[in-house]
Amino acid sequence: MFSLFLSVLLFVPLAVADDPQVTITRFHNLPNRLFYFEDTPVILIHDPVSLSVQRSADEGKTWSPVDGVEKGDAIRLVSHPHNNEMAFIIGRHLTHWVTYNRGETWQSFETPREASLIGPVLSFHAEEQGWILFQSVACEDTGWGKWGSGKTCWDETYYTTDAFRGDTKLLLAQTSQCIFARSTPAFTEAPKNLVFCVAFDQSQKPGDGGMHSFRESRLYSSDDWFETKKFVDLGIGKKARGVVGLGVVSKFMVAALRADTSRRATGGDPM
Missing domain, CATH: 2.40.10 (Thrombin, subunit H)
Known part of the structure; x- marks a missing residue:
């Protein structure tokens, strides 16, 4: 089966409009x-x-x-x-x-690791256009376990400040998602270097089957490329675990949490 791409070019010389010109290109796949x-x-x-x-x-x-x-x-x-x-x-x-x-x-x-194809691979800074976060996957052989022979895998986030002209550097391991606070022009009041990451306890690798429990995920922030990191207080204390998503909605950054019996979303103040 072929896919068709129709290119319509409109020309308006002086006050008389010519008929549209249509070019058809056939592709094998959509x-x-x-x-x-x-x-x-x-x-x-x-x-x-x-x-x-x-x-x-x-x-x-x-x-x-x-x-x-x-x-x-x-x-x-x-x-x-x-x-x-x-x-x-x-x-x-x-x-x-x-x-x-x-x-x-x-x-x-x-890049030091292969790209993680679960979710966005790249995250961008709205002003520093060379600042890009790269989501990767790391794996190691686990030998024989209750699931047989296999690998344990987890995500790691790397960063570049020159749009990959030089080497990428490790931002944080055991992550599922990282984004810049200034990921959109709406967040101009946020510190330029501020990064948020949904991450897991780095002392605990995924269990058998290569999966972290969502109960272990928390939201962290850093303004020094995670030389130091800070737990983000979502206003619910120790219950601020189980973070399963992070995104921008209008002028708000929203963190989605999942509890054992329900799902909830919490949004902070405008950035």
């Missing part, structure tokens, strides 16, 4: 990610079956595979929400790619 670089004719699409990325520089009239990324290596395509020049291709293993010129050229970069 793209699961398609985005324009805003106010430009450049489009990127991701094919989730062939694991490849294609680029058009003329609003979809013609297409070509991006340079430097082999078919079968592109797991995800991620746009930078605050920079109209950057995008990222997440690779199968430790190699990934970034463009600084709207996909015209791509540069590879390495």
Whole structure:
């Protein structure tokens, strides 16, 4: 089965409008990610079956595979929400790619761990556009246990301050999610370096089966790249465990908690 991409180009010379020009491009698979670089004719699409990325520089009239990324290596395509020049291709293993010129050229970069594909892989700072958090997965052999031979895995968060031009550094291990306080322009009053992480007790690795219990998760913050960290008081004392999600809604940052018998959400003051 083919997917069709229709590019409609409208021209309005003087006061007379020509008929729209339609170009049809056939793809073997339906793209699961398609985005324009805003106010430009450049489009990127991701094919989730062939694991490849294609680029058009003329609003979809013609297409070509991006340079430097082999078919079968592109797991995800991620746009930078605050920079109209950057995008990222997440690779199968430790190699990934970034463009600084709207996909015209791509540069590879390495990460110490493979990307975690549960939830967002990258989190961005609204003002410092080179500040990016990378969610990864770490595993170790567990040998033989009650579930047989296997691995124990957990997430770790790394960070870059130069959009992956240099090395990435470990932010915090045993995490499930980290975001910048200034992840949107609405949070200009928050400290620039402030980061929130949903994390687990680092002295306890996941149990058999490679899973943390949600009861162990808590919300932490740091303004020094987690050289020091602070437990975030949600106003419910020791019950502030079981954090299962963190996000931004309007001018609020919202933490979602799950109890043994119910689910709840708690929102703090506006940032």
